[in-house]
Amino acid sequence: MLGGIGLTSADGSESDAVLRQPKALALLAYLSMPSPGTWHRRDSLVAAFWPEYDQSRARTALRGALYTLRKNLDDGTIRTRGDDEVSLNPELLTTDVAAMTAAFDEKRFDGALALYSGDLLPALYVAEATGFEEWLEAERARLKTLAKKSAAMVADERASEGDVAGALDAARRGMELDSDDEVAARRVIVLLDASGDRSQALAVFERFTQRLADEFGVSPSAETLARVALIRDRPQARVQSAIIDPPVNSPRVISSRDGERGASSFASVSRRRMWRIALVGVACVTVASLVATRSARTTPATDAHRLVVLPMENATGDRDLDYIATGVAENVARRLEGVGGFTVVSTARLEWSQRFRGNDAEIATRFNAGSLLRMHLTRSGDSLEVHASIVGDRTGAKNLTTLRFTPTAIRDLESRLAAVVAGAVFRAPLPQMPRGARQDVDPESYRLTLEGWHVFFSDISSDRAKHLFEQAIDRDQLNARAWSGLSSVLSAQVAQGLIPLDAGADRAESAAGQALGLDNLEGSALTNLGALRALRSREVAAGLRLIQKAKAREPANPEIFLIESALYRWAWQWDRSLDAIRVARRLDPLTPLFYVRESDVAFCRAQPQIALRLWNEMRQEDSASAMRAGFNVRALAMAGRYAEAVDAWQVQAIALGDSVLATRLSSQPRDSAGYWTARHIEGESLRREFAKRPYVSPAQAMFKAFLAGDTAAGFAALETAVRQNDIVLAKVPCLPAFDEVRHNPRFKLLMQQVRESPIH
Secondary structure (H helix, E strand, C coil), X not given: CECCCCCEECCCCECHHHHCCHHHHHHHHHHCCCCCCCCEEHXXXXXXXXXXXXXXXXXXXXXXXXXXXXXXCCCCCEEEECCCEEEECCCCEEEHHHHHHHHHHCCCHHHHHHHCCCCECCCCCCCCCHHHHHHHHHHHHHHHHHHHHHXXXXXXXXXXXXXXXXXXXXXXXXXXXXCCCHHHHHHHHHHHHHCCCHHHHHHHHHHHHHHHHHHHCECCCHHHHHHHHHHHHCCCCCCCCCCCCCCCCCCCCCCCCCCCCCCEEECCCCHHHCCCCCCCCCCCHHHHHHHHHCCECCCCCCEEEEEEECCCEECCCCHHXXXXXXXXXXXXXXXXXXXXXXXXXXXXXCCCCCCCCCCHHHHHHHHCEEEEEEEEEEEECCXXXXXXXXXXXXXXEEEEEEEEECHHHHHHHHHHHHHHHHHHHHCXXXXXXXXXXXXXXXXXXXXXHHHHHHHHHHCCCCHHHHHHHHHHHHHCCCCHHHHHHHHHHHHHHHHCXXXXXXXXXXXXXXXXXXXXXXXXXXXXXXXXXXXXXXXXHCCHHHHHHHHHHHHHHCCCCHHHHHHHHHHHHHXXXXXXXXXXXXXXXXXXXXXXXXXXXXXXXXXXXXXXXXXXXXXXXXXXHCHHHHHHHCHHHHHHHHCCCHHHHHHHHHHHHHHCCCHHHHHHHHCCCCCHHHHHHHHHHHHHHHHHHHHCCCCCCHHHHHHHHHHCCCHHHHHHHHHHHHHCCCHXXXXXXXXXXXXXXXXXXXXXXXXXXXXXXXXX
């Protein structure tokens, strides 16, 4: 019952008959609580499950539900005592809830924690049973509280025994159970520091501080701030010490043992029956205390512990070397993240607008940063040079170094450059700084990898990027970053329907696995695995577990939050999608892509006015990027403002140098017919282009048909997708291919049949 819904017999077979009947299933769960053998009065059962019936009709309904259970369970499982009480035979049915509760009562806290695999009865809904729903919400909160207490007890016990790794595992579990619990967060921070991972301890603190500010408008307590100050101010090199608060009256932890199972086990054994994650509001005393007792949050003008790595300027005059400038800047940032004591923000892939170029004060304000790292790339004979300087509150303006290198020595350059920067920031020289992965990557393989990532971020589904990563791997099979890049390209092509789902996902997962096997810090590879597993299983939860791990490994990587947002968008969980993309924007507030993705959620919700507001904000930041993005054209059309949409589209075409399109638009009427005629011409061109590809998925064929105005072919494909509950339906509310037919009665009828996303 915890984390999933399953009902199995002693031989391992599953009782589908009960699982297919929500009210019978809910009644069985209710009777099994808090443990099989508990007697329940019939009056309480009818009040919980049939409150709208009169007493006679409710009793009849209860007898019918009990008959269904008797018919599908072993003889004697349902017991009665007189006419008023019902229970389950504990010798014939066991539950994970009962086992967890028993373990907690017996102070076997590790066993209790292991048994808690998620919310009680996730996604179970019973119509017109308000009493049951209220009971279920209270029980979910009770069991989660037991799990949180168990995690705290296990962490404290293992810490007192000197098992820091075991304590940290338990503490992280406790924080996962309640991300708003400051005591749990502080326990993780202290244990990370005790394990020697100061950078992650500070990263956890930064994320928790941001969460408190966003959710409650408060800052961490004085105790937490004092702890973090000690961690931050201590020199990096230190001997591990017992800095964990000793637990008070901590009981000894006894290893858990699985209880004997009877003829049936009603437990979390079947993740196939986990329909979707239930959103349960849990009353949290800790959060209430935080909100009630803390003073308002104050934000300093700049954070001296935040370093922004700015885009490297390519001053060579050779655009073919852009990938070196971008790749070196990004990898220097990745190396610096491992130093600890600083939050490193990489903006290496930004194309700065004129407003921000050279404007140190505004950049520092936008990123709340105390230091900025500037670099530019020049030629020096047959070699290249990187010139680095740092500007900030702690350092003033300072030229750091000029390093000469060749394209085959990029990796060594990054290491030396990161060491110089770290020395300047910490006022002490440091040795060269590898990033924990293998050091002897083939130089040409490394160069190809940098170029591959550069191409990938220009076009995420690019076959050219895929080819570059494959070339890098051919030269060096142990290049983790190349394997990670290959997994990213393949994952993007799967998500866009450019390669078949199963075959493409197999290849992408294999590449991600290779990357993580070589370097477990590759957060992009872990995020790709999460997204693919969610698509394959159609369960968001299956992907989020891995994405959360990726965040822990690379907390400042906005791409992780970008993919998380897309996953929620496919599940039609718009609010969560917005939360994730806004985190990405906070991490990298000047990247235009995040405005575009946030506008996508507005389009999914059919809220073009919000997309227009975002476009205007983006235009104020960077008018050139806003013009290239051009999502204001779609927003205006969705709002029925076709004359403005055609005009805006023509302005965009002129800005992009597309004279053919600009001329065509100038001759179109400024109404809906003119707008859609132009769209159909563009769509037909895309349709012909896609027809040349070696593989065109049914989904892509459908999208291009609608874009080309071929609604007959488009609706035929859409009706097939609805009959098959095709995963492509997850994207339908968001795609521009369907803007023209959103108000078509046929489209509305099909969407009524879908009702919810096939990804839950």
